[in-house]
Structures are given as C-alpha cells and as structure tokens.
Amino acid sequence: MYIDGSIKKYIEDLAARKPTPGGGSAAALCGAIGTALLEMVCNFTIGNEKYKAVEAQVQTYLGSLKKIEEGFRQLVDEDVSAYSKIRDAFKTKDKKIIDKALKYGYDICLKICRFSRDAMENAPGLSEKGNDRLITDVGCGAELLNAAFNSGAFNCEINLNGMEDKAFVEKEKAVLAVLKKDIALLYKDAILKTKERMK
Secondary structure, three states: HHOOOOOOHHHHHHHHHOOOOOOHHHHHHHHHHHHHHHHHHHHHHHHHHHHHHHHHHHHHHHHHHHHHHHHHHHHHHHHHHHHHHHHHHHHHHHHHHHHHHHHHHHHHHHHHHHHHHHHHHHHHHHHHOOHHHOOOOOOOOHHHHHHHHHHHHHHHHHHOOEEEEEOHHHHHHHHHHHHHHHHHHHHHHHHHHHHHHOO
C-alpha cells in the first residue's frame, strides 16, 4: 500500500522502470494534495474570530473536503491494482476480458475526475471566505485539482479508446464532457477570485 508508505519510496518507484505506480495513481495523489491544501485553509479559518461570520460555511467545506481526500487516497493504490488487471487481461487476448479490465481502469480514473470536480466546487467559496493569509494556498489547491482532473481524463480517454463496447464508450464520453465543462468553470472562478483577493 503506497498511501501508507513514505513519499520518498513512492517517488522513487514512480521514476523507476516499473509499470506501477503510473499516471493514474499520481493523479490521485495530486488530487489528495490539492484537497488537503483547501482543508488547511478551512482549518486556519475556523476558530478565527475575524472569520466568525463565515465559520459555518467553511465547516461545510471542510466536511466535504475530508471525504474527498479520503477517496483520493484510496485511489492512489486502486489505480496500481487496475493497471495490473489491465496488463494481465491483454495477455489473454480475450476481448471481453480486456473490456472488463479497461472499464475497471476507466472507473478508477473517472472517480479521480469526479473527486477533482467535487473538491474544486469548494475552491471559489474558499477564495472569497477563507483566511486571507492563505489565499495563495487556495490557488495552489485549485491548480493541483485541475492537474489531477486533466491527468485522470487522459487515462479515462486511453481506456475508452481500447474498448470494443462502443455504446459504453459513447455514453461515457458524454459523461466526461460534462465533467470537463463543470471543472473548467469552477477552476476559472476560483483562480479569478484568488487573484482578486491577492490585490
């Protein structure tokens, strides 16, 4: 389990000539870090008398972010497992087995995209209401979540490209397109509000 090990070991294995961990796992870790930054902003806002008026809202953000971060952490290792299943499936040369494994890998990466979008939903509000001494951390969190989303989307698309089940592919491409529009708007809003608050 990488998530319970050292960062040094994870990075070494990521850099090594090994099949795992790879891009999907790294995307999940990136998402977890981006989410954790937003949590930090919440924690430095809650209990601060200056932000008493917005504390209830920030508590809501924090509750949501904690759940998302836990989801990301699980996916760091689940993606490693998914890649192994896909690799083994291709060895069988059985299209049904391959499709099943690719769908599993797709599902993991779609969760990365969903979690990234869900975490990003909190960023515009935090950029307005959060502790202004940590405003750049909101921006950094948003950037990392955007990177996690885009990385997850790359992996979604490569899995879809390898599938024989074209009806599934078309349906999921539409799902992914909606998520892309959602996060693009949220990301733009969060960054604009962050930059405005920095002035």
